[in-house]
Amino acid sequence: MTLKLAIWDMDGTIVDSREVIQTAMCRAFGMCDLPEPDYEATRKVVGLGLEEAVRTLAPDYHDVPGLTEAYRQAFVARRAEETFREPLYDGAMETLERLANDNWLIAMATGKSHRGIRAIFEMHPLEQYFDTIWCADDGPGKPHPFMVEQCMGVLGCEPHQSLIIGDAIHDITMGRNAGIHTMGVSWGFGETHELEAAGAHEVHHDYASLNTGLDRFAEEILGRHGTEPAA
Template sequence: MTFKLAIWDMDGTIVDSRDVIRTAMCRAFEACGLPEPHYDDLRKTIGLGLEEVCQTLAPDYHDIPGLSLAYKEAFVLRRQEEDFKEPLYDGAMETLERLANDNWLIAMATGKSHRGIRAIFEMHPLEQYFDTIWCADDGPGKPHPFMVEQAMNALGADAHQSLIIGDAIHDIAMGRNAGIHTIGVSWGFGEASELEAVGAHEIHHDFASLNAGLDQFAFASSEK
């Protein structure tokens, strides 16, 4: 059996969280008396820790912890609204199931909190697929390699046996900093040109193409 580890981002890669993140951030800024952030600025921060996101979007604001708290509160309230949706991307669960059936080890490395991950698992039956989970609560956030290194250490994988799948430049930078293969996906927050610019080894535009890339990585790993 070939030893292989897929490390997944969550927001914008597995789950389409664009609406809830944008709405919550806009409401947080409004609650703090700040002008609404531009979506293009917001999307480029996805994957970073929350306070770093707020600091980037409002560099002159005097109370970043307060803005972060306002975001958390707005996020929870948005989830409680009747029209709330945070769907999986088409093909995400099928790909996770296929990898599990093909004896891949599967990890998560996300900027979400443990509370946020739990909320996703309550909506979608994903927890069963992950062998180890690392998030913003556990240590240095993206693009620091900490979460990737912890995932590999937890499962006994070496860098050449591991890859990361993510939609944001910070996912790719984290993977590159950890010395592993990096796969960018273009259906989330990052644009293909941005993922390419930060060094993604490959970029995919749908899950069919991603699956082919994963198969190619598995074959190459078996040849080593």
């Protein structure tokens, strides 16, 4: 059987986490007596490791570990509120199920912690679809290729058999750094022109289009008969 691997980002790609991330970031900055970042600033750091993200938003702040911990506390508190929602994007579950049924290998490469991923799995029955999961806890974060390389290594896939799906430029850059195909999605934190500028091989605007792209990639792998693609 020809191997084919889809590596997924989580926030902004599978789950709509825009509100909770922005709310938690604003509360964390308030707890540290810092001006609240606007959404335009926050969205550009989503996908990075948390400490790197807050350092980017507050480069002159003297206590980045303290601000990082304030964000963690604010995030957990927001999740506990009755009004909290972190929905799946329309088509996400169906696409994961279809890939599993079509014998794709499915991995996750995310800036979230393992604790954060566990919280997502408690809300949505997604864990069953993932063959391996790599998080910010495990090693170098995006855009370093570490997580992609680990996904491929664990599952025995080569770069030409693998792709990444993500909504942020950090996902695209990580995929490009690992030498794999990159699929940007425009419904999360990144904008189309940013994903294209980062080098996305393709950008999709809904799950129907993404599924078409996934099918095309699978057909191309079969057409290669397992040989390496031309440079």
